Amino acid sequence: MTTCPNDHLQTRFARVIAHIDAHADRQLDLAELAGIAAFSPFHFHRQFAALFDITATHYIRLVRIYRAAHSLLFRKDIPITDIAFDAGYENAESFSRAFRKLHDQSPSDFRSHPDWDNWQAPYAKLQQIRRNTMTGTESDNVTIIEFPETRTACMDHIGSPARIGETIQRFIAWRKIHHLHPSKHATFNILWCNPEDTPADEFRMGLAVATDQEFSDEDNKKGFYSQTLPAGRYAKLRHIGSDQTLRDSALALYRDWLPHSGETPGDFPLIFQRIAFYPDVAEHEAITDILLPLA
Incomplete structure (x- = not known):
């Protein structure tokens, strides 16, 4: 079989x-x-632009500001000046100018009043490139584990997937108040439906944290309820990388592994256990365990 030179x-x-x-x-x-590309530095920038329809300099800027935007939204304890330095800017003023060009908002306004429906629009090219260059996890890495019964505090996001960040903010704020740090209390997503064939206003995903704490009336008013993840045998596939390819890894579990495994799915939805989080780690180092309950 001949390999296309462009593949290399x-x-x-x-x-x-x-x-x-x-x-x-x-x-x-x-x-x-x-x-890194083993390519002539005299021609690298043109080849990069030809492959990805964006210059390398512009791509780097998008990566930095995208990660900064995540930190502004979901790591509210980090000062904006620190986020600016982490994004490679010498001061908050230059970061603010670059950020405003993309979002038409200052970083502080964005943190306080994000446009949840459209905030990721400036990064469409970035996400396209990542989908095309980051591959899903191979299904031959599946293991079968015994998963213990796990009581969680769960908050459902119901509605457009584009607005899930708003629910994630409330979820993070609640777990901080209750001192449920991710290093000690596991984080899960419960996939109550398939976003591919569910109307946006009916989309539902559970955001859950392992805890035995009792709920107050105030917790219930905020949308939290007790959800037990059932004990039993689960197929586990570890996905390392961006959420852009998480769907591909989950699909491989059903398409490539399940038909040949002799197993049958159990009566509970697919679960994602979040092990290492973006933007705390680089996107290609994020870790998610895909857990499929088995009958």
């Missing part, structure tokens, strides 16, 4: 995309990136 080129430049994601918090020059 895509592979080499996919390494560049991963390198940028891993090291976006420091200075990156074109000579370094050309070395």
Whole structure:
């Protein structure tokens, strides 16, 4: 079987995309990136633009501001000045100017009043490139585990998937008040429906944290309820990388592994256990265990 020369080129430049994601918090020059691609520095920038329809410099800027936007929304304890430094800017003023060009809002206004329906629109090109260069996890890495019964506090996001960040904010704020740090209390997503064939206004996903705490009336008013994840045998597939390819990994579990396994799914939805979170780690280092309950 003949391999297309362009496949080798895509592979080499996919390494560049991963390198940028891993090291976006420091200075990156074109000579370094050309070395990652094993490509002439005299031609690297043109080849990058030809492959991805965006310059490498613009791509790096998008990666940095996208991660900063996540920190502004979901890590509210981090000062904006620190977020600016982490994004590679020398001061908050230059970061604010760059951020405003993308979002037409200052970082502080964005943190306080995000446009949940449209805030990711400036990153459409970034997300397209990541979908095309970051691959899902191979289904031959599936293991069968015994999962213990786990009581959780669960908050459902119901409505457009585009607005799930708003629910995540409330979920994070609640768990901080109750001192349920992710390092000690596991985090889960419960996939009550398939977003591919569910109307946006009927979409439902559970955000859950492992805890035996009792709920107050105030907790219930905020939308929290007790949800027990059932004990039993689960097929586990570890996904490492962006949520952009998480769907592909879950699909591989059903398409490639399940038909040949002799197993039957159990009577509970698919679960994602979040192990390492973006933006706390680089996007390609985020870890999610996909858990399929078995009969």
